[in-house]
Amino acid sequence: MNGVLQLVIYLAVLVALVKPLGWFMARVLEGKAGEAPLGLGRALGWLERGVYALCGVKTDADRRPVETGWKPYAAGILIFNAIGFLAVYALQRLQHTLPGNPAGLGAVEARSAFNTAVSFATNTNWQGYGGETTMSYLTQMLGLGVQNFLSAATGIAVLAALIRGLARRSSSTIGNCWADLTRVTLYILLPLSMLLALALVSQGVVQTFREPAKVALTVPLSYSEPVKNDAGDTLKNPDGSDQTRTVQVTEQTIALGPAASQIAIKQLGTNGGGFFNVNSAHPLENPTALSDFLQVLAILLIPAALCWTFGEMVRDRRQGWAVLAAMLAIFVPLLFATYALEAAGNPRIDAIVAHGDSASAPDAPAGNLEGKEARFGVAASARWAAATTAASNGSVNSMHDSYTPLGGLIPMWLMQLGEVVFGGVGSGLYGMLMFVIVAVFVAGLMVGRAPEYLGKKIEPFEMKMAAIAVLVPCALVLVGTAVAVAIPEGYTTSNPGPHGFSQILYAFSSAGNNNGSAFAGLTANTPFYNIALGLAMWFSRYWIIVPVLAVAGSLAAKRVTPTSSGTLPTHTPVFVVMLVAVVIIVGALTFVPALALGPVVEHLQLVGK
């Protein structure tokens, strides 16, 4: 009961924040140089104008940045992202020669560094490495932390360009990419991150440059390990068995670092890359129920509010509500289903602990707690799993790999829907608007009218671009999975049977939709996975961004046809149902066969005798 209440409170707070934040973001995206609401223009306007001066961004007589067409906009975005990729790659490869490395970590291996650089430039934040053992503080801050901001700003900028394309008539321009990137970073992402970071530190998230702390263990531990010679060969006893020695452990080393500042933007920017290996399950990354609530709220906050921003910018708020309603119509049932499936638990474990028949304490936790933290329990863990995969966030506060088969199917399917149910900041909504174009086209065919959206005729060019944007991720997931299971390099799974297949399918679903979460038992820090998943992330991001901007440019140039009795209204419940149906049908038709081989078979094994 309390679990359901936690989900309801979450949804209520989220929806309540949509309007104020959505309004605020619309003001930022439509504002003049140096102007922003809530006094931010006064505080940071000088900085914005300074950036423009240094970058050579011209402003017109009305103090608005001079806009460009979609091609220069797209070129700017791509160059900017390429620089980000190169910078992260270089930092990882050179971190051992740079300051900000108190733990003395070495350079990151080349293919792993490639994977990570693509991952953070594309807002995916897939992590093949363990944060505390691989990345120096400087790499985390200046490489990964910066990309958390800039990849999120990229998503919102591309969305802003698409919305302008929809809102304008007979226009040859869709915005200025430098101005959009600057304003989104300075006025939206930075202030929200500062507030969240300080709230997280108050809960116990670490924020320090001290080296890892050594503390004494109350109960010393020991383990045995094989004895090796200098060549790395295990020495043998006379009887042929391996020589082992016992190692005493009397200290625990507590990994520290500037985590809070990075976690704040990792959640707000739907990045999801953890400071520590286990991400937001780590007690120093997510120590309390309150820090958990704030972080999970931050996951969906901006993607949800951008729906309002959209309605505001096209001067028809009903359109924004309609898209938000479609997202919620898919998300809410899946959220509660994840909770119910995890709360029902694993029958095989319950049989061992005699969790039904024998007397158990009335307040004893129930459900599948393998891979979940006690302070979060089943409800807050399932809530996070649904939110992080609905959005293309990919952070975790529990280990999805250990979920029940169907409890793990839902997060996987939420990613496979194309990350349009909230999705990434900006990218989720522009992806959803591509589905809207498909939906009005299908509806137009059904009623025999030329399809249009917001008064803009949808013609073959828009349909082709929308089809590319919708189908590229599907192809990446299925082709990637097929290649991985066809070659021995793909079998680095940690679980036998259909769950092993699920681990591979999950990895490509995550990379091919720029999510970043994992069934983490898969050893993905291998040459094959580093390259294959890196390519999947790259294609998935930029093969959508470019078609979206092309649609923006094409729509901006069109005239607006006046509404007539033949116009299909796109703010009605009928259209919301239509849109939901298109998203679900594409997602279901494409992935049901693959899901049947993995989680569905495993479920049948679990419940069958």
Added chain:
Amino acid sequence: MLTQLRPALVLFTILSVITGVIYPLAITGIAQVAFQGKANGSILADTAGKPIGSALVGQEFGTSDPAAAPALAKWFWGRPSATGPVPCTALNLDKATGSSGSNLGPTNPALLDNIKARLAALDAADASVGISRTSTAPGATGSAAARRATAVPIDLVTASASGLDPHISPAAAEYQVPRIAKARRMTEDAVRDLVRRHTHSRTLGVLGEPVVNVLTLNLALEQRAASESPR
């Protein structure tokens, strides 16, 4: 294309400095002043000032080896941990290990084996102080699981997500109270009283789950034992 390169480079440099240097330094500065202990890992120190743990990071008190269990009967056990080379390793640079879950799937035989081993160790610890969990009721037959009189709270036998979970459920603490009381020659009520003091209820009555901090509870038990021991 080239005309785009200059603004891209300049903007990237400026925004990198703002978001990658100024922002984290500013947050660190404020955090170090306003939340000094929490920003540095919530480190606990003994009376001599020696660091003896983090209030937020679990330490291993239990085992899944029945032979080792009796020696550990006097401690509250936390969540099983899947970190290597020893449980609750927060960072080991030599072995390149840190926080980690088991990542065992729900049908993986290894998951069930781990749970059975942990259960056997818990029973061995109980047996060493004379507690039996097997039902003596005449109708109790069948497998060992079916004959258990008390269900084991599931968080005591399943690995946490981080491998560093500092908490267990109040039910998991209550399950261990009789054992701790016998092993330490305390009354059960005295143990329960300590458990209560280290229990955190749900935030605002609704968020998260009620939990007991295992490390601070065990440190309190030791402190109590030290102050009562004859000098």
